[in-house]
Amino acid sequence: MLKIGVVTISDRASAGIYEDKSGKEIEKFLKENIENEFEIIYRLIPDEFNEIVKTLKELVQKKCSLILTTGGTGPAKRDVTPEATREVIQKELPGFGELMRMHSLKYVPTSILARGIGGVVDNTFILNLPGNPKAIRENLEAVWAAIPYTIDLIGGDYIESKTAFRPRKK
Numbered sequence: 001m002l003k004i005g006v007v008t009i010s011d012r013a014s015a016g017i018y019e020d021k022s023g024k025e026i027e028k029f030l031k032e033n034i035e036n037e038f039e040i041i042y043r044l045i046p047d048e049f050n051e052i053v054k055t056l057k058e059l060v061q062k063k064c065s066l067i068l069t070t071g072g073t074g075p076a077k078r079d080v081t082p083e084a085t086r087e088v089i090q091k092e093l094p095g096f097g098e099l100m101r102m103h104s105l106k107y108v109p110t111s112i113l114a115r116g117i118g119g120v121v122d123n124t125f126i127l128n129l130p131g132n133p134k135a136i137r138e139n140l141e142a143v144w145a146a147i148p149y150t151i152d153l154i155g156g157d158y159i160e161s162k163t164a165f166r167p168r169k170k
Contacts, residue, residue, distance in 0.1 A: 001037055001038065002034075002036060002037065002038035002039070002065060003039050003065060004038055005042075005056075005059035005062070005066070006023050006070075007023075007043045007045065007055055007059070008042075008043070010044070010046070010131065014044050020044055022071060022133055026070060026136060029140050029144075033140075033162075033163055034161055035160040036159065036160040041064060043055050047071070047081075049084050049087075052080065052081060052085070056126060059124070060122060063123070065123060065124060065125070066124070066159070067125070067126045068126075068127050068129055068140075069126070069127070070129045070130065073115050073129070073130055074114065074130075074131075075115070082115045082117045085117055085128055086119070088121055089120060089126060090122070092117055092118070093120065096116075096118030096127055097115070097116050097117045097118060100129075100143060101114050103139065104130075104135060104139060108135075116128035116139070118143075120150075123151075123155045125154060125156065144161070144164070145163055145164055145165040147159070147164070148164035149164060149166050
């Protein structure tokens with residue numbers, strides 16, 4: 001069965017100061033856009049480099065074909081999600097971050113501060129999303145069409161989605 005990791009990275013949400021609405025927004029988007037059965041493996045962790053690395057590696061070992069992180073992608077001192085992701089991935093796919101930033105600029109000029117990246121490790125694609133639920137949806141809508149095919153190319157589990165783009169076979 002298709003496994004998807006959803007990792008919310010937030011000091012305050014992990015401490016119980018507020019509810020994790022970001023992780024819920026990712027889950028909602030996935031349920032709306034994936035037609036085959038899938039299991040979500042959810043983690044809520046603080047903005048700690050080593051904890052992020054450990055969690056991403058754990059989800060790769062659990063054979064998640066896709067891992068979506070939310071939070072920790074800004075310029076603040078504790079925002080270390082892209083750095084931790086680079087520690088885990090084997091190949092960075094810069095087009096994902098570039099497209100998300102370009103798309104977000106339509107809505108808010110501070111999108112140039114976003115540092116989320118996408119990359120591959122083994123048969124897993126990891127994508128960093130912002131922490132704001134509205135921005136999560138906007139970013140996923142911008143890049144979703146390419147995600148299932150990316151996972152096809154790296155040998156991950158098949159994602160059935162009406163909004164996915166897959167080149168025609170000749």
